Amino acid sequence: MFAYDMSKAGSESLYHYLYKCIQKDILFKKIEAHSRLPSKRSLAQNLGVSVVTVENAYAQLLAEGFIYSLPKKGFYVADIQAPTDPKMKRSKAGHKAIQKQDDEPERIKSQYICDFASNAADLESFPFTTWAKITREVLCERQRELLQVSPSEGILELRKAIAHMLEEFRGIRVEASQIVIGAGTDYLYGLLLQLLGLDKCYAVEDPGYNKISKLYSKYNVDFCFIPVESEDFVSAIEKSQAQVVHLSPSHHFPTGKVMPVAERYRLLSWAAASNDRYIIEDDYDSEFRMVGRPIPSLQNIDVLEKVIYLNTFSKTMTSTIRLSYMVLPKVLAQKFHDEFSFYSCTVSNLDQYAMARFMEGGFYETHINRMRNLYRAKRDTLLIEIRKSKLSKIATVYEEDAGLHFILGVNTALSDEEFCRRAKAKGVHIRALSEYYFEAEPSAHKFIINYSSVEKSQMAQAVQALANVIR
């Protein structure tokens, strides 16, 4: 015992080698609990090392609790009960491999001619040069601010720019203090659940974006589905237990429908009837209405501060910059400030200052206008291709004016599953509307055409492939 061969320390520091030797003997019970360790001086002499080396090894063992000291008596071995075989290094064998292999490329490049199922933005059109230039400018000019902690709600400069943009583009007048910035809409949904209450019942659209109901179930909150295609959406909400309604009135996903203004007012009346009722308005792609002016938001006509407006830069910029925001009614903004500002803002300062500058410089407006034209041209090309092809004899286009997708109704005997399967075999990735229903009766033979990420040059071929599915 304690007769360690110090020449085996190799490149390691002597004290650390000694520490490891004693530690091992303690763990493997070669030294009994509560037995006294040799004095520093005698051990140093025995091993042929300096007293400082032993001192350092003992200090480390002491710090970690392998040994304890009794005043004027010396050092003693602690009583350590390891749960099983106390190997310091654990065996890796016998573990179920995690499905996702690390060696795989992060994204498998799409083998499709055309992917109508992706709602990604057009990557080629991202204003990379301007964005990179602005980011470099911020790095260069805002060094001090980049290291100063952002308020929980986000950096004021960005909140002001968003407030200004909302007024300009959407006619929404809010104060910067009502805005909360977060790293993505998911994150803000979660924050809202905490702010509005995990004990509330949330109404979710059916059919709908399934991420929302997934998130609600992960948070264990009570939620119910409201059929959006029923005659009377608002009556269905009235009949439900819901206190909070989560919806996209400007452009419902996936049906593409716009909520009529009469329903909007009825919904606001429903919310007004009780203090704890709120409406979460997810305005995710309202910037891209293809005909006429943007549909005014619910928030615009909300005199009673019942609407929480939520939007993201994922659709207009790129989802790889994590930036979303919500506009809280004043009473909730105050509650957020009082009770939730212990949370750190989830967006890094660099992204916040860069986005603020991008907006202040007018680049955002220019970019949106350019993208709207680009997407409109994509949509028009696609509609023309459909009209020209024999697909037009068996298919009808619905809801083509709002947002970045429309619905293609196909007169076919094929099941939706079979249609999608055959389309896939022909290189076209497409999803049926029926995949997005929860409890409501699915509307069959309708397909979602997301065209934002599809190249114009692929469209003729894709339409041809879809037409061939039905033969």
Next chain:
Amino acid sequence: MFAYDMSKAGSESLYHYLYKCIQKDILFKKIEAHSRLPSKRSLAQNLGVSVVTVENAYAQLLAEGFIYSLPKKGFYVADIQAPTDPKMKRSKAGHKAIQKQDDEPERIKSQYICDFASNAADLESFPFTTWAKITREVLCERQRELLQVSPSEGILELRKAIAHMLEEFRGIRVEASQIVIGAGTDYLYGLLLQLLGLDKCYAVEDPGYNKISKLYSKYNVDFCFIPVESEDFVSAIEKSQAQVVHLSPSHHFPTGKVMPVAERYRLLSWAAASNDRYIIEDDYDSEFRMVGRPIPSLQNIDVLEKVIYLNTFSKTMTSTIRLSYMVLPKVLAQKFHDEFSFYSCTVSNLDQYAMARFMEGGFYETHINRMRNLYRAKRDTLLIEIRKSKLSKIATVYEEDAGLHFILGVNTALSDEEFCRRAKAKGVHIRALSEYYFEAEPSAHKFIINYSSVEKSQMAQAVQALANVIR
């Protein structure tokens, strides 16, 4: 009715002016519900505008649901029940102003000589030039990857760099697939609550970092406090209802204590006794142990995969880059992958790639070493100043070897509140240990000395000021 003065349109487009006029008449009930609108042609003629103008105005009203159309009959006014006075612009008056004024500067510059209550990193030492250079390089060279959606767990390159660093610095061997990246520790805490279950009971250290219990209460989860200064921390956990323990064994905040290895093994044995038991190990400033080697993490000796290791770059880099990570035991990593990958990663690609490159290039290691030396020098200066001053006669320093704070015990009759108030009056911001207790009996006359953000040049004056508090 419908006799609008189109010359008043001004710079607005004619169709939009017309749309607004009709909309107003509908909302103010000047046109009755279900009454028929004039035909496009006749209205165009009456107003002296083109048919296209009327067509566009009707189309917008139709899209928003102000009017409806009956085939072959024409357009009719919808029945809209606005909840109250249906003004399109809402009144801003009468609202309680939100406390935080927007015109205020974002951070009030500290008026203190010295802030021992701030746990911010030393801002002057942030390697801004290198970080900015690497960010510029990533912007320049990784354009394609910057626009490709990150996996929910984070970008593989960064997860690999973190796995490598954990092995090098902490002796922790994990696979990149066990790592989940998130925008800050708060965010990861929330994710963990969902992953482990909102129906579990969580044990929280008392005294402790109050953000954790705040977060737990916002998530409505059951939690209990475990007194860390009691004789037997693990027995207290055993007696509690807790299934999950949240702690910082390498450096407890605020007491600064290191959990002895015997307790660690007992804690692991406790966790091993049931499938749903887990330990959340928050290793927040383990990089900055000032004496000897870093204390091995609990994760190091966890043979049974019961420990979730969590750390952040906020302490080592800056909290304004939002980057934290957790290492999940394999079974939880699989569960995350199966059930939670619908969540988008909350960190932007730019920050992820920049951090990966910063680590791969060895800059992170260099930076940590430099910072450890810097902080050690700060600590040493401060300890010397205390020893030199008359404060040493009435004060004792505890737990000065781990992390970026230590405890100053003061022999005084003053209450903690009074001591802090007097210190503040003399320009020194300081917090009492007793402020961090929840249910346990607070240890009085102990104060937390966070020295990371304090300049060496301020220390003598700050110590002098504290000594003067007691006269």
